[in-house]
Amino acid sequence: MMITCKLISTDHSIPDQIIKAGQTLIIGRNQQCKIKNLFCSRNYCKIQLLSNENKLLVEYLKDDRTVQMKSGEFINGPGFSYRICMIHDSKNASTMAHVMNDEISWTELESGNVMIGSLFGGYDCKSDKIAGFDFDFTLVCTKTGKSFPSDENDWKLFDPRLTGFIQKLVKQQGYRFVIFSNQLGISKGKVTVDMVRKRFENSMKDLCIERIPCLILVATKDDIYRKPCIGLWNHLVRNIQPDVEINLKQSFYVGDAAGRSKSALKKADFSASDILFAMNIGVNFLTPEQFLIHVAKYNGFDYQQKFEYSSSLPEKCFKVDDKTKESNFLLTNRLTGEKIPNIESILPTRVHCIIFCGISGSGKTTFYENYLQPLNYVHVNYDQLKTIQKCQQLMKKSIQEQRNIVIDNTNIERKSRQQWINLCKENGYEWIIFHFELSLKHIFHNNKFRQLTGIHKSVPDVVIYSQNKKFESLQDDECNRQFIVNFNQKFSQHDHQKLYSMYLLEK
CATH class of the missing domain: 3.40.50.1000 (HAD superfamily/HAD-like)
Incomplete structure (x- = not known):
């Protein structure tokens, strides 16, 4: 492995010097070093690179003093100062x-x-x-x-x-x-x-x-x-x-x-x-x-001093912490307030349809993948099928096959929820509504996380604002089994978990 040493001058008027293994360099008030200080002799010190030890041998010629120095240290003398920098070519070609x-x-x-x-x-x-x-x-x-x-x-x-x-x-x-x-x-x-x-x-x-x-x-x-x-x-x-x-x-x-x-x-x-x-x-x-x-x-940086941050972070800036989430339950009965730790305890025994309701980025598809896909529910999703007509066709086909169904759409307006409820009534299906209720800043945080990881497709901010404005609250008469989802993200990668727990939105 070839080692080269560069002596980096702290004075812009004094050039840097290069020493290769086996070479000797004389530092002083000479033509090569261009040191001007009259107190510096023409042969102030002799330097040799000890390649095997990754060090410089510095011999001060006036007093025969010899020292070994390593990368990062400084060679100082009258009118000059060099910082030692070792270069290992095989470690990094550039x-x-x-x-x-x-x-x-x-x-x-x-x-x-x-x-x-x-x-x-x-x-x-x-x-x-x-x-x-x-x-x-x-x-x-x-x-x-x-x-x-x-x-x-x-x-x-x-x-x-x-x-x-x-x-x-x-x-x-x-x-x-x-x-x-x-x-x-x-x-x-x-x-x-x-x-x-x-x-x-x-x-x-x-x-x-x-x-x-x-x-x-x-x-x-x-x-x-x-x-x-x-x-x-x-x-x-x-x-x-x-x-x-x-x-x-x-x-x-x-x-x-x-x-x-x-x-x-x-x-x-x-x-x-x-x-x-x-x-x-x-x-x-x-x-x-x-x-x-x-x-x-x-007179420098003193880390022991207290730093006051007078700035107030923009409202949309958001960080998920222990106060933001509770993990000891999965759902809350919207009508009674009861907390449900296990999803299977509230599922009907006969064929049924779960209707999701929530703004884009509130965790609907992730919830389906974590809890309902393993139970073999048919996934009716607008983002995948692209039209409401195709969503309805898949639901009708699944009803004919007597399979349990999840409607994984935003369903932010009462009429959009009612179309699925009507299909359930017409075909003898029970229906349940799961409401994904998150703050706007939490939703923006989720949307940014989607963009950064590519796990799900992110949506423009303007779409989220528009959906929030159009959202029509659930009414008691829409369904006698309504549940609010307690958002508790699961991660397949540790780096994703660390990323999700950080501030992601800059304004």
């Missing part, structure tokens, strides 16, 4: 490009769903403490004052102090500087990949003028990588530095999308994606303004 190039080196994942940028060795600078930042209106803002940049040159630093503050976090406190950015405009065709990359490249050279290592993770589509989902974070901890356990208590994330309301000085935040991203991960969250005040006051 690593050399990440470190050697002073331009941002880009790679892609998932057919372009994620772009990964590395500047000044940012891909390889591991740490158990993450200093995470959003990009737009956190690190940079537009020079034009527009909400969206007009081109790759429409940027300026959000605050000129950011360069010094981030340098302090990385070099003095040992943080890894990582940018997590949503760039949905790429997949929508509003901006090009080239424009987004150039805007990062133009601005990051200014922000990282002291050659601060930076890793950039960009989500280009509305999927599990887009904040507030934590796909970008998971890629960092699982794939980029899987051998380093993150200290969540000392890590933090800074972003402008905090769900803040409009004030006299500032318009309302466009979403709450950043604060929810931090909450889903479990790290500290600060707005850009809070970050600047905090670092200036405490």
Whole structure:
């Protein structure tokens, strides 16, 4: 395995140096190193790469002192400072490009769903403490004052102090500087990949003028990588530095999308994606303004200080927790209030039809799959059959065969429920109504989960709003056996269960 070491200079005027196994490098005020400080001798120290030990042997020539140093440590002297970065070619063929190039080196994942940028060795600078930042209106803002940049040159630093503050976090406190950015405009065709990359490249050279290592993770589509989902974070901890356990208590994330309301000085935040991203991960969250005040006051990041979140999350933001659900029963008798733990205890003994009633996304089809499909019910579903006529034909065919039936449609209006009730009456079938009664924000949460996982087809938000507006409450005279379904999701994959328990809606 070939090992190469790059000495990354913290001074932009002093070039980086490369050492290969078996080579020797003299650091000093010489033509190769270009160190200007007069207190630095021309032959200050001699460096050799010990490839077998994955270390540098540093010999200080004035006093014959010799030390061994490893990746991540700093070689310091009069007028210079280098950070040691070991490069293992067989581990990652693109690593050399990440470190050697002073331009941002880009790679892609998932057919372009994620772009990964590395500047000044940012891909390889591991740490158990993450200093995470959003990009737009956190690190940079537009020079034009527009909400969206007009081109790759429409940027300026959000605050000129950011360069010094981030340098302090990385070099003095040992943080890894990582940018997590949503760039949905790429997949929508509003901006090009080239424009987004150039805007990062133009601005990051200014922000990282002291050659601060930076890793950039960009989500280009509305999927599990887009904040507030934590796909970008998971890629960092699982794939980029899987051998380093993150200290969540000392890590933090800074972003402008905090769900803040409009004030006299500032318009309302466009979403709450950043604060929810931090909450889903479990790290500290600060707005850009809070970050600047905090670092200036405490001379760095002090995780022991209490962080006040003044923002009130948008009403639609929703998280399923233990208070949201009860799991010790399955149904509630709508007419008596009795809680039913077992579905089979309330099913008629003779042929019957169960009529579902509930807005799209309230869990009807999932309930059928979990509880009624194993009991061999015929599934009458509009989404599958596409027309009411075909639904009616399947029900009539099932009645002829004397089979139990489930009408898995929204049935939000009384007349839509009545058509199935009439067919039951005409053919001597008993009927039961199951009402899937969830809050709108819970339904939107379910719908987003559908989109992210592809388990069931999601529906446009406008359809959910329309169905909610048209919904006609169940009346006692429609059926003498009415039950409210206690929504309790089951999962076939552990990752799906973790995803479902997070904030998924950004606004």
